Amino acid sequence: MxxxxxxxxxxxxxxxxxxxxxxxxxxxxxxxxxxxxxxxxxxxxxxxxxxxxxxxxxxxxxxxxxxxxxxxxxxxxRDEMRATKHGLSGQIRIAAIPTALTWAARISTVFSAAHPNVKLTILSRPSSQILTMLDDLDADAGLTYLDNEPLGRVSAVPLYEERYMVVSAEGGVFAGRTSVDWSDLDGVPMCLLSPEMQNRRIIDRNLGASGVVPQVGVESNSTVVLIAHVQSGGWVTVLPEGVARFLTEGKPLDLIPLSGGEVGHRVGLIAPHRDPNTPVLAALLAEAGRVSDLV
Structure with a gap:
């Protein structure tokens, strides 16, 4: 059956x-x-x-x-019997929001070092798809926001709290600034993540609360596309600090902290709530706890 x-x-x-x-x-x-x-x-x-x-x-x-x-x-x-006989092995699939892919790499690195016989697959997906993938058994774990939209009954390990940064061309509109307020983005041409992304909804709320109607000339579901447009000149973007630092390293770009706005949202690793978890998932959650900035 x-x-x-x-x-x-x-x-x-x-x-x-x-x-x-x-x-x-x-x-x-x-x-x-x-x-x-x-x-x-x-x-x-x-x-x-x-x-x-x-x-x-x-x-x-x-x-x-x-x-x-x-x-x-x-x-x-199957996984428990295999672990009893051979140790941890098999495959685990993690669906991650695009802005958390650097953290997905951090977790997979320490997990693979501890459990080399487990193959990891990391998929970039909007937060709205991650819960569906867990329900449909298309993903084993997710890397997503913990406190912005309902998650249902899941096991969760908080990893970090988002801090937002403005990315602009070197010597651009915010050259020499040590911080930028959300209201300073009024009238500035922007490229942002596409509206289905939860990060974009957070950014739009912050801009709206500051009375800013964003002038968005380019939208994409790829953070790489956003950075490429900023580097080509004419646009600025807003990204969480971790992915912004990773994508701008070695490039002629200015990275400036944003002040004010909402308190940063927590991002973490989630898995379907099961008692007990599979051995592989239990090990993944444990490794996430070891690299977390919040645990």
Whole structure:
């Protein structure tokens, strides 16, 4: 039944039989047959379908909660048995907000040194997608904001508190300044992260509270793109200190602290709340605690 539950989860996630089959690496007829067998075993219809996917039935919605739990429990059992026999091994997938990717590298470095047989995959994603990825079992852990939007029931290790910096071309509009107030950004051409990013929403709140309507000429979901535009001249951007220092090192750019605004938001490592955690996740959370600036 386990493989059929994984098929069901994939269909619920994709909302499309063809895409779900492609994601699982099987044919669509095999997927359809697996879902029908699962419905026969459970004695209920899980999916509304005619010529195409029509959504989950009420029974399907309840079954999806159980399917995710059963599949997650089976993976935990496999990981625990493997750890008992061979030590920590396997793969762990971390979805991180773009502004925290330098911290993802810091955690993965110390974790890999302690547990070299575990392969890490790090994915850059908006915070809104990270919780969905955890629910859909597409990520094992997330690196995201802890106190700006609801997280639900998760295990969390606070890592750092954001401090915002203005990045501008060397000798630019804020040359010689030791700090910049949010209100000083009024009328300044800016390039910022795109609106779906939680960091952008935080920045917009700070600008709005200072009476600034930002003049945004370029938006991107990539911090690298923002720095490239600042370096080419004509724009400034606002980024958290850690990623700003990393991306501007050795470049002809000015990095200036922003004063005022909201208290910095905490960013941390989160994982689905389980008692106990899988051995690999427990080790990851422990290593995050060792490198944290807040624990």
């Amino acid at each position: 386990l493989n059929k539950l994984e098929m069901f989860i994939a269909v619920a996630k994709e909302g499309h039989f063809g895409r779900a089959a492609q994601a699982l690496g099987i044919t669509q007829p095999s997927l359809s047959a697996g879902i029908k067998q699962l419905e026969d075993q459970l004695g209920v219809q899980l999916i509304f379908r005619g010529s195409r996917f029509g959504g989950l039935t009420p029974e399907g919605q309840r079954a999806l909660v159980w399917a995710r739990k059963i599949v997650a429990d089976s993976r935990q059992l």
